[in-house]
Amino acid sequence: MAVALEYISLIVPIDKIEQYYPGGFEKYKSDHKQAIGGSIWYDDYLVRDGAMSNYDVGRLIQEWESYGLKGVIEVDGMKQWKDLCVVDYFGGATLACFWLKSRDSSVSHINDDSKLLIHRNNLWDGKISLFKPIEWLKLFQIAEESKDRLELRKLRKEIFQQTIQIVKQEEYSLDGEDIQIDNATITEETVYYTKPEHLTPLKSDTPTKFAVIEADCIETSQLLQKSGYNVCMLNMANRQNPGGGVWSGAGAQEENIFRRSNMLLSLYQYIDYSNQYGIEQNTEHSYPLDREAGGVYTKDATFFRGSEKNGYCLLKNPFKLSVVSVPAINGPKIDLINRYYRITKELIEPSKEKIRTILRIGATHNHDCLVLSAFGCGAFRNPPQHIAELFKEVFDEPEFANQFKLVVFSIIDDHNAWRDHNP
Incomplete structure (x- = not known):
């Protein structure tokens, strides 16, 4: 053994x-x-x-x-x-x-x-080409049905360990074909922000279109790119630890992104143990991100795995996607007002500033489409209705009016849905 x-x-x-x-x-x-x-x-x-x-x-x-x-x-x-x-x-x-x-x-x-x-059950014997997503998914579904959280976390951890090796090798095999991973510029072209600059208001009569859909944010971003949009996707980041709880098998959005891409090459440069991954530590910036307006822009991360519901299958055609990583406020004090939970008054403006950071970084890098999600409404326990209202208020500010052609909120209910803060 x-x-x-x-x-x-x-x-x-x-x-x-x-x-x-x-x-x-x-x-x-x-x-x-x-x-x-x-x-x-x-x-x-x-x-x-x-x-x-x-x-x-x-x-x-x-x-x-x-x-x-x-x-x-x-x-x-x-x-x-x-x-x-x-x-x-x-x-x-x-x-x-x-x-x-x-x-x-x-x-x-x-x-x-x-x-x-x-790895147990020969799901993966060290050769990436032999990973069996259907067998993995069967084990995952059994663990879900039995509510075995430890087993769920173990299975997710195995995926991330494979992902690390794929990124290290810069390739994997699928159906007899060697698929290359492009790591050449992702680390160097990452931009760390403590406070992004304000945008110049646009003189455009074309209003931003908005949509809310129930879909995987990565798959949504890929479809929009194929439709001709210059997409930037939100990573609902952990302020303290890049990748959040990915090493412990956590199931939130940032961890999902890390399991499916080479994002670790972008964000792990800002931690003191970056050398453990063969990544040179950034000497100018580091985590934690700035509490008020911190964020990171990742240009062209390579995504090469499918969604969790598809067993994190390896993709025949990896694709590049730019990502903006910004953390929501973690566990804000909330008040129950007229049957709805709302962020306490003194945290409304700090929450809006974080939303502005997302939009400023996306627009600064000339993206015309944002794929957002339920910002902070999962493990960070922000109330969804109030967060939606804050997004609307920020988009209505002159600085952001018509800055983007399309904004899509791509949201999937997970284990954090239907809790007290998220009814």
Whole structure:
């Protein structure tokens, strides 16, 4: 067997856990049952604990060392891992580790003679061409029907691990054909904004057309591009972490975008662990985004996977799409007024400023069509009716009048729909 890696993972042999952890391995599993199947995976020999940053993995090492395990030792002048091992998704073990063997995106114990499995059920054996979206979708639907959130997250995490490898390899195979991914300019042509400049009002008599549809925003954007529009799609971003909870298998829009494209090459340059992905860290800008008017413009991200309902199938014809990443206010105070929830008064103007940021960035880069969504109305718990009103008020401002030919709100109800803030 083997355990699949996250971008940075701490590997601990089960026999060491049995020896040093109070109560042994069974007690360890009991104490960490909420994380097993999420950040923690194990096989017959090893436990893998995935970390979000170098700080997190350092904290995990300190915790294990407090039980008596030894981390880094020096033998004949060479540093190596003893009872623990930190493994980089791309680079392998960060120091020599003589009890660990690796292949592609997984590791196994040196004494494990079983066939090395990258992902369960052979959905993907490390060769991107062999991914089976129908089989993946069957497992996903079973997890949905049984409301098994851990299984849903595991399945989504597997997709992102595949996506990372595709982006790294810059290609995948489909029906015997090698499909190329163009990563050449996405990082360099990304633009980071702390406060975009105001637009010059247009002297146009052609009014902006608006539409609201129930559809996948990426698929909507692709169709509009084929119709001749210069589209910019909104990524409802996480202000603190690019990609939001994509590594934990979260199911919101930004995570979906990251699983289906090379967007990580655009936004991960602004994090301190960008080197874990082979991306040079941006020395001028970094996350978190500016609280008031922060955003990022990504020119020509490449989308190469289908939607979740289609099993994240690999596309025969990848397509490019420009994206504006702006975060909504997370968990604003809301008031119930005349049976409708509304953002509290002091947060109305900050919310409108974030909407202005989306429009300013889109227009600055000469897009004539925006594909928007239910901005902040999911996990961030903004009330949809009030957000819709704020969008209308901003579009009616002279600065934005007729700046775009078409604006489409492409929205799909998900697990965040029909909650108190979103009836």
